[in-house]
Amino acid sequence: MNNYEFRDNLFYDSGGKRLNAKDLFSLIDSDLKNNKWGIRFSKLGLNVVFKISLIESKIRIGFFAVKSNNEYPITSKDGDYLDYIIIDNTWHYLAGQYEEIIECLNKVNIHADSNINFPQYMKLIKTLTDNDVTYIDSVEADSKNISIVDKDVLPGLNAKLFEYQSIGFNWLSFMKRNNCGCILADEMGLGKTLQIITLMGDEFERNKDVHFLIIAPISLLENWRREIAKFYPSLLTIVHHGSNRTGLYFDLLKYNVVITAYTSVRRDLSMLNMIEWDAVILDEAQNIKTPSAERTRTVKMLKRKMGIAVTGTPFENHMTDIWSIVDFVFPGYLGDLNSFNNSYFDSYESAEKLEQMITPIMIRRLVKDVAKDLPERIDIPQPIEMTHQEALLYEDERKQNIEESLKALSFDKIQKLRMFCTHPYVYNAELENIDPLLISQKYTRLCEIMEEIVMNNEKTIIFTSFNRMIDLMVKDLKYRFGVPVLYLNGGIAVNERQTTIDEFSNIEGSAIIVCNPRVAGAGLNITAANHVIHYNLEWNPAIEDQASARAFRRGQEKTVFVHRLYYVNTIEEIMNERIQNKRYLSETAVIGNNGTEQDKKDLIKALSLSPYKEEDL
8 A cells, every 4th residue: 555645535546536435445455454544344325314404495416325324425626526435544435326327417507515596406316216216305305395584564465364375485495496388286275376476576575577478278367367366466466358458568578467368379479479577377277188289389479587387186097197387387308209108107116206307397286185274164256257259149138128127126127147147058048959068167166176176086066046057067067077966956756855865975986066155055965076166156045055064064074165156247247246245234134126225236237237248258
């Protein structure tokens, strides 16, 4: 060993070249045993662990040698990785997957013992996973518990977040700071919309000149507008759809949030691409699950600093579903579609491996996981805007009925408007052979909700006042979702109704029961369902409350979600306002055509509202 030097815990030859473990092993045992530096040489290799950590919002990577359950950091020298370590004057070579991990680091041009950004981190995770390398990653868990923003100091937020929503918001903020796309995949009813609004509000407080593009199904555009106005009114918001579309991009720059439909993006891509959006947010992002669809290809062309996919069902049928969504939020991360299909199959093993790769950019909480934070019942209003064609037909009926209804002061006289709001088929039986989705935006929204409920293997009660609508749902939903659909209406004898409920309750998995609220609205126990959908509203809030109580009652073990669907700028909007006012006043008396002054005002207001806009022509 006299021809070798030892300094800074490293060995060098007489020419100053640093020696590696292989060089030292080539020495004879006597040289190793009789060295003058007192270093003991062990032929026992130490396992190496590779750690990825989040320290003060920064991602750091490093190697550690493990000896006697203790970890010792492995440092590099002049940018080179060491392949041995000296601990307590004992020399050990480094074993395990050390070399394989170094090879992975070199592939993505990253050096250990350094800070990396989030995109680098994601590429590293993919490379390590592809090469079946073991590593310890605390970034995914820590990033979802990091506190970047205090939700209580957002001046414009008109809401108090649940703890899990605060975690989700802070995680979204962390991803935004890193300009890294992500997927918000919380289960239905957990407030994904509110978390996104809170993120946009926080960004707005930092920079008033922010611009977000929200893309959603047509049935959800109005809901987004109202939720933003309710929870963060400081955000200047416009719905870019239908008669509100503009051909001038600088008109959109006046707003912080632009809400548009997937169909509008296809038509207005060139104009929308004149803006680089701070974030493009896809609601019901499963709409881009088909990679070859024009809708998918168009959305991915949008200029954006960040993409956020919002969906309660990130994976529906095939592995390509999640590939397409990930390719939007993190383009190229999973490779091209052909290579992805060759590497991943619709199997448990592939899903498990893929989950490991995408978990850092996806946050998903289930209702059962956050049940302790939730109230026993969550009401989900669903304001919906009619299509242009629906609005035209509604306007015709409104004009025909307005004079007669005002003279008679009777809610019965405007029953046809209620029927039309339920579904055009209820209003006109000649539409029976047309796909019910094609002629009703409300029914479209119902099916969007049902898709997620069925995916979650849960049961649903749907309430509607009209027997023709019950018939349509029983036939169509059974065909559309492939689950049992039962019903309760006045045609079922009283002594047979419990038998129907028992049958519904005993079905394994998802099932639907469609009920008339006056038939199933009192006395019956249907706690097997934890979703209640009021498909059309009632004038009397007591009828609706009694109907909701079929599921929300003693014996219910899950959180109950009550979905209330109604058309805006129609008679249903007035019905909704009336119900809310009555609840506020704690009145439960039956509301009818009693000729009171309030009835007159409500009737006049209901008949004056129109979803039709002249400029649509």
